[in-house]
Amino acid sequence: MRTLLDLVLPLECAGCGVPGEQWCTGCSRALYVPPVVVRPRVDPGVPCWALGTYSGPRRSGIIALKERGRRSVARPFGRALAEAVGHLRVAGEIDPPELGSLVLVCAPTRARAARARGGDPVLRCARIAAEQLAPETVLVPELLRMSTGVRDSVGLSAGQRQSNVAGRVEVVGVRRSRSDNGGARTGSCTVLLVDDVVTTGATLAESARVLKDFGVPLAGALVVAHA
Ligand SMILES: [Zn+2]
Structure with a gap:
């Protein structure tokens, strides 16, 4: 669905x-x-x-999506992520669907920032990627959240970014109980962490650590751009 912004602005490529x-x-x-x-x-x-790389149309598109609320960019990004999944499967980097259901987990975002932008744009991209992979069933659970106290990471060094997110990524919406047997369930899943930009990798690393602690084995991380 096109947003009001998309309707009032003259149509031009976001890239x-x-x-x-x-x-x-x-x-x-x-x-x-x-x-x-x-x-x-x-x-x-x-x-x-x-x-x-975080340059050209990828950079312009990410800025349009995240900073300018241009939701339509989620469509080409989502399609590109879906195609990337196909490439990774052909290259044998991740399991084919018959070996494990694909689960796309979005890297956590600061809650307030996501709300201000009218929802998490990465989640929107991941949902479109899942649609593109139909009839295959791809789950996009809202699994990770950044707890309060995380600063905007702009201008922080790798070390500062690491301590900024350390212990602040939480798993939400899933109960871990003895009867749940989460490990057995996720055994047949291919879990990919999805994000727009990877800069130092601090958020990805913390997310991977938290998921592993939770019994969710991560197959890898897929991002639109790397800085
Ligand atoms: Zn263009």
């Missing part, structure tokens, strides 16, 4: 500004690519893949 389209063919070519392996400074302990 490059060319008039007439939400997301042009040229910018699509920059997104629909096999993901590349990235190695953030803070090692998340699992493979991390990105669609490219």
